[in-house]
Amino acid sequence: MGDSNSLPGSATENSDNVDEISVAQDDGSLETIVQRLQDSISLGKKHKFWETQPVRQFKDIGDTSIPEGPIEPPTPLSEVKQEPYNLPSAYEWTTCDMDSEEICNEVYALLKNNYVEDDENMFRFNYSKEFLRWALRPPGYYRSWHIGVRAKASKKLVAFITGVPARIRVHDKVVKMAEINFLCVHKKLRSKRLAPVMIKEVTRRVHLENIWQAAYTAGVVLPTPVTTCQYWHRSLNPKKLIDVGFSRLGARMTMSRTIKLYRLPDSTVTPGFRTMELRDVPAVTRLLRNYLSQFVVAPVFDEDDVEHWLLPTENVVDSYLVESPENHEITDFCSFYTLPSSILGNQTHSTLKAAYSYYNVSTKTPLLQLMNDVLIVAKQKDFDVFNALDVMQNESFLKELKFGPGDGQLHYYLYNYRVRNALKPLELGLVLL
Numbered sequence: 143m144g145d146s147n148s149l150p151g152s153a154t155e156n157s158d159n160v161d162e163i164s165v166a167q168d169d170g171s172l173e174t175i176v177q178r179l180q181d182s183i184s185l186g187k188k189h190k191f192w193e194t195q196p197v198r199q200f201k202d203i204g205d206t207s208i209p210e211g212p213i214e215p216p217t218p219l220s221e222v223k224q225e226p227y228n229l230p231s232a233y234e235w236t237t238c239d240m241d242s243e244e245i246c247n248e249v250y251a252l253l254k255n256n257y258v259e260d261d262e263n264m265f266r267f268n269y270s271k272e273f274l275r276w277a278l279r280p281p282g283y284y285r286s287w288h289i290g291v292r293a294k295a296s297k298k299l300v301a302f303i304t305g306v307p308a309r310i311r312v313h314d315k316v317v318k319m320a321e322i323n324f325l326c327v328h329k330k331l332r333s334k335r336l337a338p339v340m341i342k343e344v345t346r347r348v349h350l351e352n353i354w355q356a357a358y359t360a361g362v363v364l365p366t367p368v369t370t371c372q373y374w375h376r377s378l379n380p381k382k383l384i385d386v387g388f389s390r391l392g393a394r395m396t397m398s399r400t401i402k403l404y405r406l407p408d409s410t411v412t413p414g415f416r417t418m419e420l421r422d423v424p425a426v427t428r429l430l431r432n433y434l435s436q437f438v439v440a441p442v443f444d445e446d447d448v449e450h451w452l453l454p455t456e457n458v459v460d461s462y463l464v465e466s467p468e469n470h471e472i473t474d475f476c477s478f479y480t481l482p483s484s485i486l487g488n489q490t491h492s493t494l495k496a497a498y499s500y501y502n503v504s505t506k507t508p509l510l511q512l513m514n515d516v517l518i519v520a521k522q523k524d525f526d527v528f529n530a531l532d533v534m535q536n537e538s539f540l541k542e543l544k545f546g547p548g549d550g551q552l553h554y555y556l557y558n559y560r561v562r563n564a565l566k567p568l569e570l571g572l573v574l575l
C-alpha cells in the first residue's frame with residue numbers, strides 16, 4: 143500500500159562496505175517536512191484539489207492548538223451525495239468485479255502498462271492477478287470500492303482506484319478507515335484532472351458505508367505526510383540487478399567480489415523456523431497484536447484478518463514463524479509479499495522478482511537472525527531483491543544485513559484525521575501494499 147507506491151527500483155550501490163553508502167536521510171521529522179514545504183512554496187507549487195480536502199494542510203504544521211482526531215465530523219448519511227460525480231462526457235463509471243476473470247485481466251493490463259514507475263522510467267510495478275485479488279478482497283470488503291472508468295465508445299478501462307476496509311489505531315483510538323490504493327490513469331489521459339474526480343468518487347462510496355477516514359501512501363508529496371519512509375534494497379541476485387541497471391557496481395568492486403559479498407547460506411539457521419499454517423492463526427494473531435501495540439499508527443488485526451493477510455498464498459504472500467522445539471510456543475514471525483516489476487526496454491530480462499518485507503515480530507529469535515533466515519528463503523525462492531521500508535524496527539537490521547538505501551521516498555497519509563506531530567518511520571506499524 144501499497145507502494146507500495148514508491149519506486150519499484152532504484153540504484154543501490156554495491157561496495158564492500160555497505161555502511162559507506164550515504165544518501166541524504168529523511169527522518170520524517172517536522173523540520174524535514176517544513177523544509178520540504180518551503181521548497182515547494184518557493185517552487186510556486188499549489189494544490190488546487192488537496193487544498194479543498196479535509197487533510198492536514200501545510201500551513202497548519204507546527205500549530206499544536208488543533209487537537210488530534212477527525213478534521214470534519216461525519217455528515218448524516220442522508221446527506222451523502224447519492225449519484226456518482228460527473229466524468230468528462232466520453233467516460234463512464236464501472237464497478238470492477240474482481241471475482242470475474244475477464245475484469246481482473248482488464249485491471250491487470252491497465253496497471254501493468256500504466257501504474258507506478260521509478261523516476262528514470264526503467265521499472266514499472268507488475269502486480270499479479272492473484273495479488274490484486276488478495277489485496278482487494280480482504281474480510282468485509284466492498285465491491286463498490288473497486289472503481290473503474292471506461293471510455294464510453296470503446297468500453298476500454300482507462301482508470302482505476304480502490305479502497306478496502308481496515309481498523310487502524312492512531313495513538314489510543316481505533317478508527318475504521320479505507321485503505322486507498324491502485325489509483326491509476328491511463329498514460330494518454332494524464333494531467334486532465336481525472337484523479338481528483340476519482341478520489342472524490344471513492345470518498346463518496348466510502349462515506350456511504352459510514353466510514354469517514356482513510357490511509358494511503360504515495361511517492362509524491364501532498365498535504366501533509368504523517369511520515370516519510372525510505373525503501374532499502376538487499377541484493378539477492380546482484381549480477382542481474384547490475385545488468386538491468388537496478389544497481390551499480392560499487393567503486394573498487396568487481397562482479398565476482400560483489401556476488402561473494404551478497405552470497406547467503408543454503409539453509410536457514412533458526413531451530414523451529416517453518417512456514418506458517420492455518421492452525422497457527424490464533425498464535426500469530428496474539429503475537430502480532432501484542433507487537434503492533436507499541437507503534438503510534440498500526441492496523442488492528444483479528445484472526446480473520448491474519449488468515450487473509452498473512453496465511454501464505456503462493457506467489458503473493460509468504461509467512462514463516464519460529465516454533466520452539468521444546469514447548470512448541472510460537473515466538474517469532476516474519477513475512478513478505480511478492481511484487482515483481484517489469485523491466486522496461488532490456489533485451490535480456492523482462493521481470494525483476496522482488497520480495498517486500500511485510501510484518502515481522504521477534505520475541506526470542508534476534509530480529510537480525512530472523513531476517514537473515516527470511517533472506518535465505520527469499521533467495522531459495524529465486525527472488526532478485528528483497529526490499530524493506532525503514533518502518534517498525536527494520537532499521538536495526540538493514541545495514542548489518544547489507545541492505546542499501548534506495549533513492550525514492552514513500553509518504554504515508556491519513557484523510558480526515560489529524561495526527562498532532564509527524565511520526566518517525568520507526569513509530570509507524572503499518573505496511574500498505
Ligand SMILES: CCCCCCCCCCCCCC(=O)SCCNC(=O)CCNC(=O)[C@H](O)C(C)(C)COP(=O)(O)OP(=O)(O)OC[C@H]1O[C@@H](n2cnc3c(N)ncnc32)[C@H](O)[C@@H]1OP(=O)(O)O
Pocket residue numbers: 147188189190191192193256257258259320322323324325326327328331332333334335336337338341344345348349353354355356357358359360361362364557558
Ligand atoms: C473517507 C474516505 C476518503 C478516501 C480518499 C482518500 C484519499 C486518497 C488519495 C489517493 C491515494 C492514492 C494512493 C495510490 O494509489 S499512489 C499510486 C498513484 N499511482 C501512480 O503513481 C500511477 C501512475 N500515475 C498515474 O496514474 C497518474 O499520474 C495519477 C492517477 C497518480 C494522477 O493523475 P494525473 O497525473 O493525470 O493528475 P490529474 O491531472 O488527474 O490530477 C492532478 C491532481 O492529483 C493529485 N495527485 C497526483 N498523484 C497523486 C497521488 N498519487 N495521490 C493523490 N493525489 C495525487 C495532484 O497532486 C493534483 O492535485 P493538486 O496537487 O492540484 O491538489
